[in-house]
Each structure stands twice: as structure tokens, then as C-alpha cells.
Amino acid sequence: MSVLIFVETAEGKAKPSSLEAVGYGAKVAEMLGTTATALVLGDAQELEKLGNYGASKVLHVADSRLNTGIIQAYSNVIAQAVEKENASVLVLAKSSLGDAVAARVAGRLKAGLASNVVELPNLSNGFVVKRSIYTGKAFANTMISTEKKILAIKKNIYSVTPSSNTASVEAFAPTLNDSDFVAKITNTEKATGTISLPEANIVVSGGRGLKGPENWGIVEELAKVLGAATGCSKPVSDLHWRPHHEHVGQTGVKVSPNLYIAIGISGAIQHLAGVNSSKCIVVINSDPEAPFFQAADYGIVGDAFQVVPKIIEAAKKM
Amino acid sequence: MKILVCITHVPDTTTKIKFTPDGSKLDTTGVQFVIGPYDDYALSRAVELKEQFGATLTVLNVGTAETEPSIRKALALGCDDAIRIDAEPTDAFFVAEQIAHICKQNNYDLVLMGRESIDFNGGQVHGIVGELLGIPSFSPVMKLDIEGNIAKMAREIEGGKEYLEAPLPLVLGCQEPIAEWKIPNMRGIMSAKSKPLQVIAPANPQELTKSLSFELPPPKGACKMIPAEEAEKLIELLKTEAKVL
Structure with a gap:
């Protein structure tokens, strides 16, 4: 058993929201008496530093086809990593990619998914998470009843103080099919040099x-x-x-x-x-x-x- | 071309949300229900594609009989027929399984819905349906054109857009500005009354999550007003009092 955290990168570096997810996932792992593994796809640097945020291990899929977020391929790889690590909980930060991928992984693994999670889970009676609903106007306390659980966390809900711990990095080579790459990203338009709105403090x-x-x-x-x-x-x-x-x-x-x-x-x-x-x-x-x-x-x-x-x-x- | 549009029936965006005293469900007194705004974008684009390609258009909703006004509105906008799965849509996997079940019997080229419902904001159903059918899914899609067997799309990403191409069939979660919202005309409203609406019992009902209780955020404290002529004091207050700088 373990907790797996999917870490999204931008230019090879973990996004701040994903570092928060690593910290959150490490805390969930501690509550469950297990360890946290971070999963990074595509070319990336300084992976051992994810240990600063609580990951004890980093699984790295160094496949340059994954440098851009292809939804099908990412979902397939993440689902395989969940199986490989025998993860009971998958944590990721909400984003346009994270949301799309989390849903497919949930479908593939038949795992209960809670999105917009705003607090650590309550384990006193089952596995209950508080999530934001009605577009921030209210909260639901939602029980996830499947063995495997997926939590998509909202930004700025968990503060983590980086330590000097480092994580071990392990190469991971999942099976990818041509059908995972059937969608082609033909162009990307992105405002450069500005701070990303969903990531901003x-x-x-x-x-x-x-x-x-x-x-x-x-x-x-x-x-x-x-x-x-x-x-x-x-x-x-x-x-x-x-x-x-x-x-x-x-x-x-x-x-x-x-x-x-x-x-x-x-x-x-x-x-x-x-x-x-x-x-x-x-x-x-x-x-x-x-x-x-x-x-x-x-x-x-x-x-x-x-x-x-x-x-x-x-x-x-x- | 065959298109399925899935709609939710949700409280209007201006609704002041409140729950029953025991916090077990939404207090629907005085709440106006509408087609989810994101679903409305999906529906509007589907109607445009129907006009362009002569597609057949089916609208689907997972909900109780109370949702029928929203289904009739979709029919009035141009859907040819409707399916209502007679169940409370309380869990994304459950809803996705119902949609996938209908899809397996009908082979749609496109399954369109909103990027998320505005009640539970899960944004999960399109991805789960895609996975259950073994076909690609994309969200949030803000532009969609069909050329032959290829869908050309733009997906919103943080700070920009990603342009994509993929062969049909596809499941898409839609958002603005994929199309302009449409208003049904009188002819549409009249013809909607006689269009077929099938009511089907849920298949293989199982829920993976269950919401046990609901709550509202704690009330906000009073707003501290700063005189305009002393506006510069804001920075000091944000630094020392609010501690956010």
C-alpha cells in the first residue's frame, strides 16, 4: 500500500500546485501509516528534491513523448503506476490536465474520485473528504467507498514547509500503445512571461x-x-x-x-x-x-x- | 453523423445555496433549475453541427421527472429525441455508466456535455465515459470543428489554448466560447411537445462515492473600509494585519 502523487511539470519543473499535492499526499500517507511516491512524466530535473515536500520515492517516466500532456497517454501511465505501487490513494492538483486525466484514471480503475478537495481526509469512520461544491458556495462531506481512491485537491488548501529530505528516484517504463497517441496537439498558444492565474498566490x-x-x-x-x-x-x-x-x-x-x-x-x-x-x-x-x-x-x-x-x-x- | 448531448438540470447560477436544517440535502424552495451553463454550450454547438451536417441529435439526462422541463427545452432547441435515465445523479461514476450504456447501443460519433456540472463541479463524467467506451475524451473544449472523420478542437489550458486533432468518435466536455447560447423559438417549443422522450431505468446501478452531509462556508467578517485618500495604507494592512504580503 502507498499514496501516489501525480506531479505536473512546466518546463521540466514541478508546478507549485503539484508541490502542494506532494505535501498533502505525504500527510495522507502518514495518516495511513505508509509512504508517498511521486510520479513525474516526461523530461524533468531535480526530482530528488520532491523529497523536500515529503515524497520518499519518485517514479520517473523519462519518455519525451510525454513532455506534453496527452490525456490518454497520461491516464494510461498513471493507472499503471497506481497498480505498480499498489497505491490505495492517488492525489493530484486540480488543473486543466489534472482534471481530464483524473477522470479517465477513475474510469479505468473504477476508483471513487473526489474533486475540489479542501481538507485532509477524515479517517475516523471510513474515508471522508470535504470538497467544495456549487462553485465555492458550499461544501460536501463525501465518503469514498472504493478500495482505490482519487483526490483532486484545490490550490492553497494545505501548507507544507520544505525539509532537507531527498527522495530516491526510480525509472519506470510503463507500456504505452499507439492508440494512446491518437490525438495530436497541433499547436499551443500560451501567454509567456506572466504568472499563471490558477497557480498565482x-x-x-x-x-x-x-x-x-x-x-x-x-x-x-x-x-x-x-x-x-x-x-x-x-x-x-x-x-x-x-x-x-x-x-x-x-x-x-x-x-x-x-x-x-x-x-x-x-x-x-x-x-x-x-x-x-x-x-x-x-x-x-x-x-x-x-x-x-x-x-x-x-x-x-x-x-x-x-x-x-x-x-x-x-x-x-x- | 449521430450526436449525443448530455445535460444536467441544476440550480441557476444566481441561486443563493442553502441546505435543509439537518444538512442532508439542498433546500430547493424558490430555486430555479436550468440546463447547466456548460451543457448549454455543448447543446448549442451540437445544434449548429446538426444544421451543418444534418446530424441526428439525441439529448440525455440522468434525473428524476423534475428535470423534464430542461429536456423539453433541449428538444425545442433542435434535439430530435430524448432519453431520461430515471435516477438521482448523485455519483459521477454512476452517471457515466448510464451514459456509456446508452452509447454502446447507439454508436454516436460525438458525445458532448459541459466541462462540469455547476452543482457538484466534479468534471469527471466525460473522462469516465471515454474510458468506459475506450475512446478519447477531452475537456475543457472551447472550439470544435468537424472535417470528415477528424475533430479539430481547442482546449483551454492555464494561460492559453491547446489545439488538438483526433478522429471520431470522441467524448468532449465543453465550455464557452464553443458556441453562442441559443433561445428556442415558438415553432421549436411547439414541436418539442411531440418529440419522443424515452424514460429508462438505470442499468447496473452502483455508486463509488456518497455525499453524507452538506455545509455552507462560515460567514464572512465585516469589510474594513479604508478612505480613498489614504489608499496607500492598504499595503501596510495587508502586510501586518492580514499577513498576505
Whole structure:
């Protein structure tokens, strides 16, 4: 028995959300009296360092065909790793790839899958996890009754302090079929040099209150000073002021950063659904009646074009 | 071409969620139920593909009789017939197994649904169906075109898009902007009343997970207001009081 953690990489390095998943998985392993194994696919570096986050072993599939996230192939490899390690629990971080892969592995292994998990499991009576439902508006306590269990965890729900432990690295050569590669990725468009919105610890978002895409400079500058990702409300992405992948809300990206700063966003219930797991919310809006203030920790009523530059100056001095 | 669209019947996005006092289920008093917004995108694209290729379009829902208004709406939008699996959709594997069971009898070229339901947000059903049928699945798909036997798609990834090609048959979890939502016209609404709706008992019912209880997040504390002329104080408060910088 063991706990297996699927680690997603970007440019050969483990994503921060996956490091959190390793820490979470190691803690689950400890609760179950077993050890944690991390699984890394494709070319990657510094694998032994996953030990810093609690993995005692790293399984590495050094197959360059897996450098991009092919959903079928990844699912097949992960399912084989679960069998090889006789893992009772598979942990992964929620992402566009992780979600798609987790579902297929669940189907293949007939394993109960809980997504959007927000806490460590409760083992006092079966295996029960708390997960976020209704797009962050509520929680369900869900029992997983299968022998093998899959947990897709939400970002920023478990804090892990890295140790100096290192993990042993073992090469793993699963059986891959041509049918796993039937889908071809023909092109990838990715914003470069910016911080990934779902991975970000701080998010600065703008809404229609900014009046036009030409005014996004203050959002971008504040984000830059704070090391934050930029987001936007649905009307802003619908108006093509900003790209769709920046849309935060019910039908867009759901974020759970430490700090969410909303500028010129009134706070429709659909937007709140995408941000209500944030640890701290700051709302800047000229309308004192904006519903977003009800959900905020800090609020400033004022003109964004006067307020935000002051905040940028203060942040620069930090 | 044969297309299956799977829809959920869920509380409208503006719903203020509350549970019964014992926390065992959703309090549906005053709740308006709609086709899941992501499913609505899948449905809209399916209707467009039907117009383009003359496809036959079947809508499927796993749910009790209460979901029939949503099924009729899908028929009004252009689906040819409907299947309702008569059961509460409480577990993703259970729902996926029902869909896969219908697929095995009908050989659809495309099985479309939303990327996730907006009640449980699992985002699992398309992947499990793909695995049960042994065919590829993709999600979240934001663009879909069919050329011959090949689907050309764009999938949203963190900070961008991934363009993909794969041969049919496929299972896809869809999201905006794959199509514009459509509104049924009067002719559609009238014809929907006479379109066939089959009600089928669930096959091989088994659940892998069970939600035991529900709860709401703890109430938020009061918002601390900072005067606009002292906006710079925000940074100090975030650093020393909230400790998030």
C-alpha cells in the first residue's frame, strides 16, 4: 500500500500546485501509516528534491513523448503506476490536465474520485473528504467507498514547509500503445512571461469599471509590483478587452489565492463564485453599494484611477 | 453523423445555496433549475453541427421527472429525441455508466456535455465515459470543428489554448466560447411537445462515492473600509494585519 502523487511539470519543473499535492499526499500517507511516491512524466530535473515536500520515492517516466500532456497517454501511465505501487490513494492538483486525466484514471480503475478537495481526509469512520461544491458556495462531506481512491485537491488548501529530505528516484517504463497517441496537439498558444492565474498566490482583477482595455495599465502595473497574476470579470472577457483565459468566475477560472484584489468589479454572484475561496479579498469600487464589499475583507470606495496609483506607490516602497 | 448531448438540470447560477436544517440535502424552495451553463454550450454547438451536417441529435439526462422541463427545452432547441435515465445523479461514476450504456447501443460519433456540472463541479463524467467506451475524451473544449472523420478542437489550458486533432468518435466536455447560447423559438417549443422522450431505468446501478452531509462556508467578517485618500495604507494592512504580503 502507498499514496501516489501525480506531479505536473512546466518546463521540466514541478508546478507549485503539484508541490502542494506532494505535501498533502505525504500527510495522507502518514495518516495511513505508509509512504508517498511521486510520479513525474516526461523530461524533468531535480526530482530528488520532491523529497523536500515529503515524497520518499519518485517514479520517473523519462519518455519525451510525454513532455506534453496527452490525456490518454497520461491516464494510461498513471493507472499503471497506481497498480505498480499498489497505491490505495492517488492525489493530484486540480488543473486543466489534472482534471481530464483524473477522470479517465477513475474510469479505468473504477476508483471513487473526489474533486475540489479542501481538507485532509477524515479517517475516523471510513474515508471522508470535504470538497467544495456549487462553485465555492458550499461544501460536501463525501465518503469514498472504493478500495482505490482519487483526490483532486484545490490550490492553497494545505501548507507544507520544505525539509532537507531527498527522495530516491526510480525509472519506470510503463507500456504505452499507439492508440494512446491518437490525438495530436497541433499547436499551443500560451501567454509567456506572466504568472499563471490558477497557480498565482496573488491575483489582481479588473472589471467594466475600468471603462476600456486601454486602461488596463494600472491593473498590470499593480500585478507586476505585487508579483501577481491578472484576471478579469466575465463582461470584460465577453467584450474582448481581455483574453478568455483571464476570466475569473462561475464559468471561467476559479481561483483560491492568498490575496485577491478586485478593481472596478461590482461582484455579481457568478464572479464571487470564482473567488470566494481566496484567503483575503480587497475591493476597490467607486460605487459604495457594490455587492462585492459584502464579500470583501478590505474595501476602498473611490475612483480606481486615483486609488490604484497610490497603492502601486506604497507597494513599490514595501 | 449521430450526436449525443448530455445535460444536467441544476440550480441557476444566481441561486443563493442553502441546505435543509439537518444538512442532508439542498433546500430547493424558490430555486430555479436550468440546463447547466456548460451543457448549454455543448447543446448549442451540437445544434449548429446538426444544421451543418444534418446530424441526428439525441439529448440525455440522468434525473428524476423534475428535470423534464430542461429536456423539453433541449428538444425545442433542435434535439430530435430524448432519453431520461430515471435516477438521482448523485455519483459521477454512476452517471457515466448510464451514459456509456446508452452509447454502446447507439454508436454516436460525438458525445458532448459541459466541462462540469455547476452543482457538484466534479468534471469527471466525460473522462469516465471515454474510458468506459475506450475512446478519447477531452475537456475543457472551447472550439470544435468537424472535417470528415477528424475533430479539430481547442482546449483551454492555464494561460492559453491547446489545439488538438483526433478522429471520431470522441467524448468532449465543453465550455464557452464553443458556441453562442441559443433561445428556442415558438415553432421549436411547439414541436418539442411531440418529440419522443424515452424514460429508462438505470442499468447496473452502483455508486463509488456518497455525499453524507452538506455545509455552507462560515460567514464572512465585516469589510474594513479604508478612505480613498489614504489608499496607500492598504499595503501596510495587508502586510501586518492580514499577513498576505
